Amino acid sequence: MPRQIWLALIVLTLIVLPFGLKGYTIYILSIAGANILAAVGLNLLMGYAGQVSIGQAAFLAIGGYTSALLMTELGLAFWLAFPLAGVLTSLTGLILFIPALRLSAIYLAIATLGFGAAVQQLIPLPYWSAILGGHQGIKVPRPQIGSFVFDTDLELYYLTLVIVLVLLALSWNVARSYIGRAFIALRDKPAAAEALGINPTRYKAYAFLVSAFLTGIAGALQAHLVGHISPGEFGLGKSIEIFAMVILGGIGSLPGSVLGAVFLTFLPHWLEQAKLLYTFLYGAALVLVIIFMPYGVWGFFLRLYYRFPAMQKLFPKGA
Amino acid sequence: MLSIENLSMRFGGLQALDRVSFEVQESEIVGLIGPNGAGKTTVFNLISRFYEPTGGRISFYGENLLRLRSYQVVERGIVRTFQLLGLFPYMTVLENLMIGEHRDFGGSLLSVVLGLPRARREERDRRAQALWLLRFLKMEALADAFVFALPYGTQKLIELMRALLARPRLLLLDEPVAGMTAAEKAAMREFIRRINHDWGITVLLVEHDMNFVMGLCDRIVVLNYGRVIAQGRPEEIQQNSEVIEAYLGEGVSSARA
Numbered sequence: 001m002p003r004q005i006w007l008a009l010i011v012l013t014l015i016v017l018p019f020g021l022k023g024y025t026i027y028i029l030s031i032a033g034a035n036i037l038a039a040v041g042l043n044l045l046m047g048y049a050g051q052v053s054i055g056q057a058a059f060l061a062i063g064g065y066t067s068a069l070l071m072t073e074l075g076l077a078f079w080l081a082f083p084l085a086g087v088l089t090s091l092t093g094l095i096l097f098i099p100a101l102r103l104s105a106i107y108l109a110i111a112t113l114g115f116g117a118a119v120q121q122l123i124p125l126p127y128w129s130a131i132l133g134g135h136q137g138i139k140v141p142r143p144q145i146g147s148f149v150f151d152t153d154l155e156l157y158y159l160t161l162v163i164v165l166v167l168l169a170l171s172w173n174v175a176r177s178y179i180g181r182a183f184i185a186l187r188d189k190p191a192a193a194e195a196l197g198i199n200p201t202r203y204k205a206y207a208f209l210v211s212a213f214l215t216g217i218a219g220a221l222q223a224h225l226v227g228h229i230s231p232g233e234f235g236l237g238k239s240i241e242i243f244a245m246v247i248l249g250g251i252g253s254l255p256g257s258v259l260g261a262v263f264l265t266f267l268p269h270w271l272e273q274a275k276l277l278y279t280f281l282y283g284a285a286l287v288l289v290i291i292f293m294p295y296g297v298w299g300f301f302l303r304l305y306y307r308f309p310a311m312q313k314l315f316p317k318g319a
Numbered sequence: 320m321l322s323i324e325n326l327s328m329r330f331g332g333l334q335a336l337d338r339v340s341f342e343v344q345e346s347e348i349v350g351l352i353g354p355n356g357a358g359k360t361t362v363f364n365l366i367s368r369f370y371e372p373t374g375g376r377i378s379f380y381g382e383n384l385l386r387l388r389s390y391q392v393v394e395r396g397i398v399r400t401f402q403l404l405g406l407f408p409y410m411t412v413l414e415n416l417m418i419g420e421h422r423d424f425g426g427s428l429l430s431v432v433l434g435l436p437r438a439r440r441e442e443r444d445r446r447a448q449a450l451w452l453l454r455f456l457k458m459e460a461l462a463d464a465f466v467f468a469l470p471y472g473t474q475k476l477i478e479l480m481r482a483l484l485a486r487p488r489l490l491l492l493d494e495p496v497a498g499m500t501a502a503e504k505a506a507m508r509e510f511i512r513r514i515n516h517d518w519g520i521t522v523l524l525v526e527h528d529m530n531f532v533m534g535l536c537d538r539i540v541v542l543n544y545g546r547v548i549a550q551g552r553p554e555e556i557q558q559n560s561e562v563i564e565a566y567l568g569e570g571v572s573s574a575r576a
Contacts, residue, residue, distance in 0.1 A: 169434075170432050170433065170434075173431060173432055173433070173434045173438075174431060174432055176442075177426075177431045177438065177442065178417070178421060178424040178426075178431070178441075178442070178445075179428065179431050181410065181414055181417060181418055181421075182418070182421065184407060184409065184410060185407050185410075185418050188407045188408065188409065189405055189406075189407060191367075191369060191389075191401070191405070192401060192405030192406075192407070193418070194367075194369075194389040194390045195367050195389060195390075195392070195393065195398070195399050195401075195405065196393055196398070196418055196419060196421050196422075196481070196485055197390050197391075197393040197394060197421050197422040197485070198390055198418075198421055199388075199390045200390070206428055209428070210428075210432070252409075
């Protein structure tokens with residue numbers, strides 16, 4: 001079947017999916033949508049451009065607070081505040097781009113770690129607690145377009161679905177373009193890439209811009225879904241969670257990041273019964289995937305695909 | 320077109336190049352030879368602007384190349400290949416070739432993100448161009464193959480095709496036939512001749528295979544311990560006593576050929 005039909009089927013499934021699901025499950029699905037954007041944002045940066053970041057939670061926080069404050073403090077409409085939050089977060093991505101010009105992978109990781117910690121520590125400071133709400137955080141208004149307020153889990157789900165699908169399409173545009181190829185080229189063989197005219201400074205800047213934009217949007221989306229935002233949500237744990245989604249799904253593969261994000265969003269809820277064992281099972285799942293699926297869940301599917309001709313008939317190449 | 324004057328390069332205590340001078344004229348095929356460690360690849364890396372020379376000048380059509388950053392060299396029409404393959408292993412053949420066309424892409428980040436018509440058209444046109452070259456060499460079946468899975472000789476050829484898509488005026492080839500079979504070498508020699516003769520591309524190449532170099536090059540520059548010890552036509556080089564002593568006389572060529 002051609003790719004268009006598969007895409008149409010997937011979208012159709014996502015449209016009818018919430019019927020028969022509990023409100024809470026629908027809500028978690030929406031949260032998974034926000035996580036998908038964060039994972040794809042990190043994957044473009046880390047999997048494609050080879051720039052390791054374990055400070056992505058900072059961009060989530062910046063996006064979330066920005067969208068909320070643009071609405072509450074400046075009175076902007078949601079449809080304006082929300083994308084603007086992405087754009088502003090994207091510019092803060094350039095803060096990390098500067099050390100990235102000088103540092104190689106593992107040192108950059110430490111720098112991003114510091115960035116994440118700094119942002120989380122700055123938010124609750126008393127100087128601006130009148131606006132940012134200190135440790136308690138602030139209420140985030142519901143999304144509203146015209147006079148329509150997205151209030152129920154179902155309405156928020158459909159809003160999330162549209163946002164995620166649009167941004168996935170845009171991310172795919174980047175990944176499949178000359179810019180995406182330049183990312184990979186600089187990651188794998190920087191000397192050869194430069195000799196063919198790829199300017200490393202420019203493409204590192206692009207990678208951080210795109211990644212911070214997607215992550216900022218993810219943060220804004222999550223804030224509007226939850227209805228509240230506070231600095232406690234954006235610790236190192238959150239950055240590592242996004243990191244794990246990318247690794248689990250398959251580094252360098254966008255469909256993989258989607259799977260990784262959905263899986264790791266639901267895993268805590270599946271493991272809820274095993275409260276005490278939760279952290280252990282979570283860790284064990286990661287270790288098992290890394291051992292048995294070194295290229296992530298998506299890479300595992302691809303290998304099955306090439307091993308079993310029946311699958312190749314069902315999903316022709318390029319699908 | 321390319322002029323190298325008194326080029327010196329020192330790595331710590333090692334004088335890799337010592338006042339090297341030579342020229343490459345338009346539409347020539349020039350061979351740069353010498354024993355291992357003579358400094359041949361260092362010359363390439365200096366032209367590519369990977370290193371800053373400790374002395375001397377490199378100019379291309381009168382322009383000082385040392386003013387450029389390495390990613391700007393290709394814009395002037397100098398394109399190189401690498402000794403140990405500069406292909407991107409996790410890309411398909413077609414994607415690798417399209418990296419060769421990188422400087423022909425001009426769509427802004429925004430036009431790419433939004434998938435605007437200009438960005439789409441550019442992508443389509445470049446893809447068509449790369450496919451045309453594949454078809455021209457009867458290799459279109461390989462378009463979607465991953466590079467790492469291909470035989471070495473094929474990879475070498477694809478790297479050369481990628482360099483051609485970057486529209487070179489001067490092509491720098493670092494050991495274009497290393498590790499190839501005799502038949503592959505003969506095909507490569509024919510291909511380089513055609514590139515030079517039919518497409519008017521000047522070639523400067525480093526190669527250890529003496530038969531290959533002598534049979535292909537118009538002129539040869541011999542390096543030994545970072546110095547130019549001889550340059551001239553292949554017949555002259557073969558009879559030059561200093562070259563024979565420094566290089567051919569040691570049996571290096573017969574051992575390596």
